[in-house]
Amino acid sequence: MKKLVLSLFILSIMLLPQQVKAVENITSLDDVEQPINTISETTETQPIHAKVSFDWLDISQAQRDTNIDYYKKLLFDENSSNIYFSKEQFQTQFAKYFKDKDFKHHYFLTNNRVTEDEDAKYCAFYFKKNTLVMYAIQYKNNPTNAFYYSAYGKLYYTDVMSKEYPNFPYTSMQYDKKGQLKSAIYFASKDLQYMYGPEKEFQGIWYKDKMYDKNGKQTITRSNW
Structure with missing residues (x-):
């Protein structure tokens, strides 16, 4: 089943209790309990996972800086994923x-804890x-999308x-309703992600449940990955 990954931006601003499961603990629509009243179950090919080692704490500061610049250029300057849009392009x-x-229909579904049907996957925030x-x-x-x-x-x-999603590696970018970039993530693997903010600033590297800053210092943790 292909996963919808909720970005760190959403998780950080929407600290609202969720009727099925606390929203701060959801990293994917597959993390909520089994859907109610779903129309059908589908069998899908399992994502391809890249084997990536975590050496952020062992390498030199110069190497960490090199890695940060490399993925920044990959995401923004080279736009290798073709998902970095200007406001006009996004709109x-x-x-x-x-x-x-169909918001009335989707409101009814999500408010009744339906997380999947034949057309889409859903997640509700309460x-x-x-x-x-x-x-x-x-x-x-x-x-x-x-x-x-x-x-x-x-x-x-x-x-x-x-387009690589759900196979690894892939990239993800989040935009607000005006087309302003809010966050960018390079998913090296299920366990390892590089995070950048709206000004292309490095926010940290996730490894499993822990985030580390540019100097290798642990900053925050998450419940699921």
Whole structure:
């Protein structure tokens, strides 16, 4: 089953209780409990995982800086994944998703804890466990994009994954509703990711449940990876 990875940006700003599972503990739509009232189950090819070793704490500072610059150029300067958009490019390419025309239907599904049907995978975000404030959709005919909507169907954020997804390595970038970049991630493997912010600044490297800064100091942890 292809996974919808919720970005660190979403996890950091939406610290809202989730009726199925706390949102800060969700890194994928596959992490929530088994869906209710789903139409069908599908069998999909398992993602290809790259073998990557973690040596961030062992290499020199010069080598860490070299790695940071390498992935920064890969994500932004070279735009090798072709998902780094200007505001104008984003607004042109994703204009039809700015409003969820079926928001009443999707609200009904997500508010009733449906996490998958024949068309898409879903994730709901709740305030105080019972008020749905945002839902995410990953359409099965467009699996490299995930759209986050308000309860009234207005687009909040868009996650754009490179064509390699769900195989590793791949890249992911998140944009707000105006097409402003919010975060960029290079997924070297399931366990290892390089994180960059909206100004292309290095935010840290994730290895499993721990994030380390540019100097090799552990900064934060996460529940799932």
